[in-house]
Amino acid sequence: MPIISPGFHGRRPTDGKKLPPGQYETYDFPVLSTGPTPHVPLETWELAVVAEDGRRHTWDWAALQKLPMETPTVDLHCVTKWSKFDTEWRGVSLDVLLADVETAADFALVHSYGGYTTNLPLEDLLDGKAWIVHDYDGQELAPEHGGPARLLVPHLYLWKSAKWVRAIELRLDDEPGFWESAGYHNYGDPWQEQRYRGD
Amino acid sequence: MARAAIQGRLGDRLRWRTAEVEDRRTESGTATTLVLSVPDWPGHLAGQHVDVRLTAEDGYSTQRSYSIASVPDGEHLELTVQRIEDGEVSPYLVDTLLVGGLVEIRGPVGGWFVWQPEQAEPVLLVAGGSGIVPLMSMIRTRSSIGSRVPFRLLYSVRDPADRLYADELRKGSPGLDMTYVYTRVTPDGWPRPAGRVEPDDLARHGWPPDFEPTCYVCGPTGFVEKAAAYLVLLGHSPDRVRTERFG
Ligand SMILES: Cc1cc2nc3c(=O)[nH]c(=O)nc-3n(C[C@H](O)[C@H](O)[C@H](O)COP(=O)(O)OP(=O)(O)OC[C@H]3O[C@@H](n4cnc5c(N)ncnc54)[C@H](O)[C@@H]3O)c2cc1C
Numbered sequence: 001m002p003i004i005s006p007g008f009h010g011r012r013p014t015d016g017k018k019l020p021p022g023q024y025e026t027y028d029f030p031v032l033s034t035g036p037t038p039h040v041p042l043e044t045w046e047l048a049v050v051a052e053d054g055r056r057h058t059w060d061w062a063a064l065q066k067l068p069m070e071t072p073t074v075d076l077h078c079v080t081k082w083s084k085f086d087t088e089w090r091g092v093s094l095d096v097l098l099a100d101v102e103t104a105a106d107f108a109l110v111h112s113y114g115g116y117t118t119n120l121p122l123e124d125l126l127d128g129k130a131w132i133v134h135d136y137d138g139q140e141l142a143p144e145h146g147g148p149a150r151l152l153v154p155h156l157y158l159w160k161s162a163k164w165v166r167a168i169e170l171r172l173d174d175e176p177g178f179w180e181s182a183g184y185h186n187y188g189d190p191w192q193e194q195r196y197r198g199d
Numbered sequence: 200m201a202r203a204a205i206q207g208r209l210g211d212r213l214r215w216r217t218a219e220v221e222d223r224r225t226e227s228g229t230a231t232t233l234v235l236s237v238p239d240w241p242g243h244l245a246g247q248h249v250d251v252r253l254t255a256e257d258g259y260s261t262q263r264s265y266s267i268a269s270v271p272d273g274e275h276l277e278l279t280v281q282r283i284e285d286g287e288v289s290p291y292l293v294d295t296l297l298v299g300g301l302v303e304i305r306g307p308v309g310g311w312f313v314w315q316p317e318q319a320e321p322v323l324l325v326a327g328g329s330g331i332v333p334l335m336s337m338i339r340t341r342s343s344i345g346s347r348v349p350f351r352l353l354y355s356v357r358d359p360a361d362r363l364y365a366d367e368l369r370k371g372s373p374g375l376d377m378t379y380v381y382t383r384v385t386p387d388g389w390p391r392p393a394g395r396v397e398p399d400d401l402a403r404h405g406w407p408p409d410f411e412p413t414c415y416v417c418g419p420t421g422f423v424e425k426a427a428a429y430l431v432l433l434g435h436s437p438d439r440v441r442t443e444r445f446g
Binding site for chain 1 (some may be wrong): 213215217250252253254255256258259260261262263264287291295296300301302303308309310311312420423424427428430431437438440441442444446
């Protein structure tokens with residue numbers, strides 16, 4: 001039984017929006033990262049998908065821009081407790097990037113400029129569930145929010161949506177990333193409130 | 200970036216525990232320290248935080264993170280909460296929750312933004328507003344174990360009335376150098392005009408990059424973004440700049 005806090009009323013989201021357990025709605029866009037924001041010049045930017053046999057598929061900025069773009073509108077849920085509804089993004093579906101990759105992998109380990117990593121099952125990147133995005137709210141994505149480009153996997157807590165994404169390594173085994181090895185949940189479903197290992 | 204260390208009995212750390220408010224101390228016009236007593240508290244490292252959960256009578260509940268201000272001390276734990284006007288949780292913790300009241304907490308959480316006594320390198324602490332809280336735990340831990348690791352603290356506040364832990368910091372501790380930066384109002388005769396932290400403040404009151412200090416930067420997002428970027432600009436390796444953003 002939870003402890004009831006007498007005199008605490010709280011603030012529920014308005015107009016019928018649904019919040020995962022323990023979250024609250026925010027209207028600004030807080031930042032979670034472990035160190036200084038890396039600044040990655042577009043001239044040297046590259047995204048790689050690396051299959052388990054070492055084969056690399058790479059896109060530079062111009063190549064990425066030529067791919068078909070989608071404009072997902074999604075809710076974000078950060079493990080630091082805020083949720084933000086109806087955020088608008090523009091980017092490339094992972095279905096497009098992974099279409100020609102030959103792999104038997106079940107897992108992905110995502111690497112960022114700056115050294116951050118996060119892991120997730122490969123199927124969570126497929127079927128219209130994940131994008132590489134570079135515009136937020138009609139503007140170029142700001143560096144503190146992961147620009148030039150970040151992963152967006154909105155059905156999981158936001159630490160899985162690696163900022164400053166650089167490579168997606170496809171793996172046969174599951175290798176924990178930065179927060180996952182620090183005791184955060186390996187999967188991170190906000191609706192199951194999977195914040196920390198064991199939740 | 201190194202991987203954060205796993206430590207502690209995880210299963211034990213992550214269950215919700217009932218914490219009782221044993222004491223309250225006013226730290227400034229807007230901030231209060233809550234002294235909590237938590238049976239079976241597993242201990243913590245300087246810099247870690249806890250999650251606090253409040254539940255209303257109809258079952259609605261919400262959570263926020265609060266850094267631990269105190270040194271590891273058995274079942275006792277101190278949080279310092281700054282009241283955010285119109286906030287959902289902080290006004291309740293600062294104004295409504297009285298001695299004897301109960302809240303749920305779990306933790307400690309966070310294995311990266313921590314200072315451990317084995318670290319021998321110099322330390323630079325950069326705090327904006329309530330960002331001083333986890334850094335105070337580091338300062339207190341250093342003193343309590345008699346560590347001689349050199350610490351420097353640059354603490355940015357709006358005006359003198361906003362300083363947290365002012366008396367304790369005034370007394371100081373050997374090997375801890377500290378400087379305030381006032382962003383709106385300075386005390387009389389203060390040499391530096393009011394204004395936000397600039398690279399020059401960090402160069403003057405921090406360590407030279409070739410001393411390879413570990414830098415801990417904590418506060419509101421805008422403050423942390425700027426201060427961490429300035430440290431990198433001054434030549435500190437991004438690997439040695441650890442940040443905690445309070446939102
Ligand atoms: C790891 C971590 C450690 C933290 N440690 C501490 C701590 O030791 N002491 C402490 O007081 N807080 C700390 N915080 C911040 C704390 O978790 C809450 O965000 C804060 O108390 C505001 O919650 P609220 O419910 O009162 O306001 P909310 O209802 O969440 O917000 C109300 C309004 O205030 C704005 N707001 C939210 N937070 C801040 C802020 N920090 N400054 C200015 N405006 C804000 C929001 O954007 C919103 O517009 C920490 C946060 C994190 C992520």
